[in-house]
Amino acid sequence: MKMAMIVAMDEDGCIGHQGDLPWRLKSDMQRFKSLTEADGFNAVIMGRKTWDSLPDSFRPLPERINIVMSRDINWTHDEAEVALYHGRAIEIAYAEGCDECWVIGGAQIYEMFIDRVEEIHVTTVHTSGSGDVEFPEWNRSEWMETVVEKLDADADNAHATTYSIWTKA
Ligand SMILES: NC(=O)c1ccc[n+]([C@@H]2O[C@H](COP(=O)([O-])OP(=O)(O)OC[C@H]3O[C@@H](n4cnc5c(N)ncnc54)[C@H](OP(=O)(O)O)[C@@H]3O)[C@@H](O)[C@H]2O)c1
Numbered sequence: 214m215k216m217a218m219i220v221a222m223d224e225d226g227c228i229g230h231q232g233d234l235p236w237r238l239k240s241d242m243q244r245f246k247s248l249t250e251a252d253g254f255n256a257v258i259m260g261r262k263t264w265d266s267l268p269d270s271f272r273p274l275p276e277r278i279n280i281v282m283s284r285d286i287n288w289t290h291d292e293a294e295v296a297l298y299h300g301r302a303i304e305i306a307y308a309e310g311c312d313e314c315w316v317i318g319g320a321q322i323y324e325m326f327i328d329r330v331e332e333i334h335v336t337t338v339h340t341s342g343s344g345d346v347e348f349p350e351w352n353r354s355e356w357m358e359t360v361v362e363k364l365d366a367d368a369d370n371a372h373a374t375t376y377s378i379w380t381k382a
Pocket of ligand 1: 219220221222227228229230231232233234259260261262263264266282283284285288296297298299317318319320321322323325346
């Protein structure tokens with residue numbers, strides 16, 4: 214099972230603002246959907262706060278096993294699997310027979326999994342000071358960047374973006 218991470222961050226590493234995403238970027242949303250759904254049978258792992266931030270119409274994220282990390286032993290949801298520790302989240306994805314397991318945030322969950330993923334898919338949003346939650350410190354010198362796509366801002370995308378895939382160097 215492939216383990217990967219996907220994140221959009223601004224040039225300062227900001228990923229969230231007041232419990233939500235700081236920007237609306239249609240191109241990034243489409244990429245997120247297409248990568249995490251793919252053609253296979255995939256899982257997404259997220260923190261309970263990110264789960265709470267999803268609009269009702271996208272909760273659970275369709276066509277994917279939704280695994281929510283919480284330390285609250287009473288937290289349950291009919292349409293999500295709960296994991297109390299990170300090994301349990303991976304175990305659930307394996308047990309479900311997933312082809313790919315995507316770590317989709319937020320900051321606490323990225324920090325927990327950054328040493329366990331093979332790829333980090335980063336959309337750099339070309340702005341700064343976007344919010345109050347940051348991607349954890351990571352040693353980029355241990356990773357190799359492949360730039361995949363650069364897009365300008367337009368009516369559906371508030372900022373220009375660069376999409377890169379980082380793999381272990
Ligand atoms: N830009 C992006 O790509 C992106 C992606 C995702 C999210 N975000 C943004 O990031 C922000 C949320 O990030 P966040 O860091 O505040 O929260 P988070 O990582 O989404 O969730 C944190 C929660 O995860 C659970 N948790 C943390 N460590 C755990 C552990 N060791 N074992 C079990 N459960 C654990 C806890 O849930 P309990 O409190 O229930 O115990 C904790 O409160 C939002 O603004 C969201 O919009 C941005």
